[in-house]
Amino acid sequence: MTEANKKLTQLKELGEFGLIDRLTKDIKIKHASTVKGVGDDAAVLDYTDKELVVTTDLLVEGIHFDLTYTPLKHLGYKAVVVNLSDVYAMNAIPKQITVSIALSGKFSLEAVELLYSGIHKACEHYQVDLIGGDTTSSVTGLAISITAIGEVEKGQAVYRNGANPGDLICVSGDLGSAYAGLQILNREKAVYQVNPNSQPDMSAYDYVLERQLKPEARKDIVEALKKAAIKPTSMIDVSDGLSSEILHICKQSNCGAKIMDADLPIDAQTMHVAEELNMDASLLALSGGEDYELLFTINPDDLTKINLVEGVQVIGEIVPADQEVRLYGKSGGSTAITAQGWNAYS
Numbered sequence: 641m642t643e644a645n646k647k648l649t650q651l652k653e654l655g656e657f658g659l660i661d662r663l664t665k666d667i668k669i670k671h672a673s674t675v676k677g678v679g680d681d682a683a684v685l686d687y688t689d690k691e692l693v694v695t696t697d698l699l700v701e702g703i704h705f706d707l708t709y710t711p712l713k714h715l716g717y718k719a720v721v722v723n724l725s726d727v728y729a730m731n732a733i734p735k736q737i738t739v740s741i742a743l744s745g746k747f748s749l750e751a752v753e754l755l756y757s758g759i760h761k762a763c764e765h766y767q768v769d770l771i772g773g774d775t776t777s778s779v780t781g782l783a784i785s786i787t788a789i790g791e792v793e794k795g796q797a798v799y800r801n802g803a804n805p806g807d808l809i810c811v812s813g814d815l816g817s818a819y820a821g822l823q824i825l826n827r828e829k830a831v832y833q834v835n836p837n838s839q840p841d842m843s844a845y846d847y848v849l850e851r852q853l854k855p856e857a858r859k860d861i862v863e864a865l866k867k868a869a870i871k872p873t874s875m876i877d878v879s880d881g882l883s884s885e886i887l888h889i890c891k892q893s894n895c896g897a898k899i900m901d902a903d904l905p906i907d908a909q910t911m912h913v914a915e916e917l918n919m920d921a922s923l924l925a926l927s928g929g930e931d932y933e934l935l936f937t938i939n940p941d942d943l944t945k946i947n948l949v950e951g952v953q954v955i956g957e958i959v960p961a962d963q964e965v966r967l968y969g970k971s972g973g974s975t976a977i978t979a980q981g982w983n984a985y986s
């Protein structure tokens with residue numbers, strides 16, 4: 641019998657407790673702070689003298705993800721990563737997660753196990769303990785809620801409200817690639833709906849597709865900053881697009897920002913997709929979401945140190961609040977940045 645025609649197991653054959661046993665049987669606790677994980681009424685954590693960071697996220701089928709082109713394993717991985725990214729954005733290290741899912745009758749045990757294989761893979765990669773959660777049924781589709789818990793030394797958490805005029809604005813990695821990947825997936829989905837026999841060659845899009853389907857959280861950047869003895873003055877992760885995130889920092893820090901268009905880090909493949917779709921690459925970088933890079937500000941005295949940190953680009957400077965948040969073009973003109981994107985230079 642081949643994989644494809646093997647009989648799938650209905651969830652009702654197992655029941656909720658059978659399903660939970662099946663999904664959590666191989667968990668091995670990694671951290672001393674996890675006193676009790678899965679298996680009691682609640683988990684028990686011991687953080688002694690550290691500060692605790694807690695964040696939660698809810699992903700709903702049809703709103704946040706499309707199962708026609710999102711493999712379940714990737715979805716499980718990404719659902720964990722987006723939460724861990726928020727913990728890193730506080731300059732903290734994630735240690736535990738809880739996972740709750742609501743499932744409709746269309747999901748088999750095998751499908752749920754695929755989802756969990758991605759969740760477990762992310763737990764291994766980022767060294768976090770899965771310590772609990774809940775499973776329930778839903779009328780339609782799949783919903784996943786993940787809560788991540790992390791630790792940070794007292795006084796070392798970095799907030800959105802600490803930026804000061806003169807601070808340098810930095811971003812890790814590159815921007816706009818996840819959105820470029822999403823545009824390609826949507827385009828191919830539309831082609832497939834017209835012609836189900838089409839076999840698109842996606843090799844020219846491997847990087848942007850991976851950025852959309854299997855993003856990573858920037859644990860390495862938080863570690864590199866610590867090693868370089870740089871404590872950012874403010875930080876946020878790029879989930880909704882650079883425009884939206886820099887506005888959050890400036891609003892909470894009561895300041896403006898000068899962003900240099902020429903310094904936005906954009907991958908060559910993102911440039912290529914932008915050209916192909918007749919979109920502006922800078923607009924992709926500013927407004928495309930789901931990059932899960934870190935946007936942060938540093939004291940200008942840390943410039944020499946930041947230049948030694950690989951994968952970080954200085955893209956501008958914090959200015960007083962009356963100068964607004966503006967994007968400066970190569971020719972010197974500037975335009976106000978809004979959460980929705982931006983218009984032509986004025």
Ligand SMILES: [Mg+2]
Nearest residue numbers: 726729877879
């Ligand atoms: Mg965030």
